[in-house]
Amino acid sequence: MSVGVIGAGAFGTALAISLSRNGPVDLWSRSETHANAMRADRENRSRLPGVALPDALRVTSDITRVAGNRILLLAVPMQQLRSVLQAHAPDFRDRFLVACCKGIELDSGIGPLGVISSLLPAARAALLTGPSFAHDIARGLPTALTLACKDGDLGKALQHELTTANLRLYRTRDVTGAEFGGALKNVVAIACGSVIGAGLGESARAALMTRGYAEMRRMAIVLGAEPETLAGLSGFGDLALTCTSDLSRNYRLGLTLGRGETFDSSVTVEGVATARAVATKAAAMGLEMPITQSVVGLLAKELTITDAMADLLSRPLKEE
Numbered sequence: 001m002s003v004g005v006i007g008a009g010a011f012g013t014a015l016a017i018s019l020s021r022n023g024p025v026d027l028w029s030r031s032e033t034h035a036n037a038m039r040a041d042r043e044n045r046s047r048l049p050g051v052a053l054p055d056a057l058r059v060t061s062d063i064t065r066v067a068g069n070r071i072l073l074l075a076v077p078m079q080q081l082r083s084v085l086q087a088h089a090p091d092f093r094d095r096f097l098v099a100c101c102k103g104i105e106l107d108s109g110i111g112p113l114g115v116i117s118s119l120l121p122a123a124r125a126a127l128l129t130g131p132s133f134a135h136d137i138a139r140g141l142p143t144a145l146t147l148a149c150k151d152g153d154l155g156k157a158l159q160h161e162l163t164t165a166n167l168r169l170y171r172t173r174d175v176t177g178a179e180f181g182g183a184l185k186n187v188v189a190i191a192c193g194s195v196i197g198a199g200l201g202e203s204a205r206a207a208l209m210t211r212g213y214a215e216m217r218r219m220a221i222v223l224g225a226e227p228e229t230l231a232g233l234s235g236f237g238d239l240a241l242t243c244t245s246d247l248s249r250n251y252r253l254g255l256t257l258g259r260g261e262t263f264d265s266s267v268t269v270e271g272v273a274t275a276r277a278v279a280t281k282a283a284a285m286g287l288e289m290p291i292t293q294s295v296v297g298l299l300a301k302e303l304t305i306t307d308a309m310a311d312l313l314s315r316p317l318k319e320e
């Protein structure tokens with residue numbers, strides 16, 4: 001099946017590079033100028049510098065051209081997914097849509113597949129998520145991801161179509177677990193970056209990763225997810241990657257918060273909106289999510305790291 005990628009950012013470009021090892025791939029940018037530059041340079045200098053675009057990767061700013069493919073990967077930031085779908089819904093009809101974003105929508109509290117089904121109820125959709133940095137995928141380094149799809153047969157077909165020699169896909173039907181694991185790990189990564197940036201040590205980071213994982217499980221399981229999904233690539237796997245590497249933008253934002261520095265607001269950091277969305281949702285569900293709450297407070301500058309740690313350490317003692 002032919003593949004098109006919507007969104008020529010770091011991840012969309014990396015996936016297009018990787019998949020073009022299987023056959024031709026169309027990569028769509030909303031900007032004609034950006035598409036022209038990528039075609040001329042055979043590189044995405046603004047979002048993924050240093051990796052050549054293979055000949056089989058065709059760059060376009062023409063939505064009808066990319067939408068001619070059977071499988072469309074949606075590689076745009078979570079908070080933009082709805083507007084992209086609204087703008088191009090007629091072009092996406094009868095396509096297999098694979099959301100590649102990680103987050104929870106701020107206004108609705110739902111994840112990428114929820115957004116797709118709210119706008120296109122008949123769409124056949126899946127989610128691609130898990131531990132991977134765009135540069136690693138683009139350079140052909142070994143990577144394993146999760147393909148989540150409620151429809152088992154479609155999930156199998158997409159798993160085969162989107163696996164490459166270096167990109168190995170596992171599949172699950174637990175879309176809720178995959179959506180919430182991938183979204184919440186970014187919030188925990190901001191928390192972990194903050195404590196490292198503030199010089200509070202590796203032990204504090206390990207505590208936040210573990211208790212953050214407990215928050216991920218708590219919310220996802222109440223929403224119907226399987227615990228095993230949270231323990232898999234889309235949950236624990238991505239948590240491990242994002243909370244320990246300064247290649248992660250979420251972790252780097254945390255580092256700057258911890259150091260009292262400012263972060264470039266043009267960079268995509270999914271955990272910012274997701275922390276707020278999840279905190280609101282947790283309150284409505286009556287769930288305790290103290291680390292998420294602390295991240296919301298830090299981002300809003302209502303809390304310092306010292307306050308946040310004091311709050312977390314003084315919570316009532318309980319069983320693990």
Ligand SMILES: NC(=O)C1=CN([C@@H]2O[C@H](COP(=O)(O)OP(=O)(O)OC[C@H]3O[C@@H](n4cnc5c(N)ncnc54)[C@H](OP(=O)(O)O)[C@@H]3O)[C@@H](O)[C@H]2O)C=CC1
Nearest residue numbers: 007008009010011012030076077078080101102133134268
């Ligand atoms: N980078 C990574 O390593 C990974 C990223 N992801 C996920 O992929 C998703 C995208 O991230 P990433 O590619 O890194 O982000 P980038 O910031 O690199 O790129 C975002 C892309 O989306 C485009 N875009 C934004 N809004 C719209 C819109 N309304 N219509 C059309 N295009 C739009 C941008 O276009 P423009 O340049 O014109 O603004 C840009 O090309 C995120 O959810 C992220 O969590 C997942 C795994 C790894």
Ligand SMILES: O=C(CO)COP(=O)(O)O
Nearest residue numbers: 130131132133248249250
């Ligand atoms: O999702 C990612 C790794 O799996 C990328 O992380 P960042 O969005 O924090 O850069």
